[in-house]
Amino acid sequence: QVQPVESGGGLVQPGGSLRLSCAASENFPVMAWYRQAPGKQREWLALITSGGRTVYADSVKGRFTISRDNAENSVYLQMNSLKSEDTAVYYCTLERGSNSYWGQGTQVTVSS
Secondary structure (H helix, E strand, O other): OOOOEEEOOEEEOOOOOEEEEEEOOOOOOEEEEEEEOOOOOOEEEEEEEOOOOEEEOOOOOOOEEEEEEOOOOEEEEEEOOOOHHHOEEEEEEEEEOOEEEEOOOEEEEEOO
């Protein structure tokens, strides 16, 4: 049960919002969100430590918020003011030392 499971993706209009969830079997020192669109490189978006400290990429700063619930072993990504450029498969990662565990991803499509 080391693979996280993402949920919450879907179709949303430009300017809309979505909240992604990631369920894990245990807590990890670092949980993070990435995304990848077809033909583009994987892009890091945000991370959160077990103590709740957060770091964001410039591309999502001010629009996305990462959070975690250690009691539920979950991490979330609140996405606001979505743009067509945000269309991608979003991945949750669980990180401990040199080990990283990736989910299968959830599709987010921003379109009118």
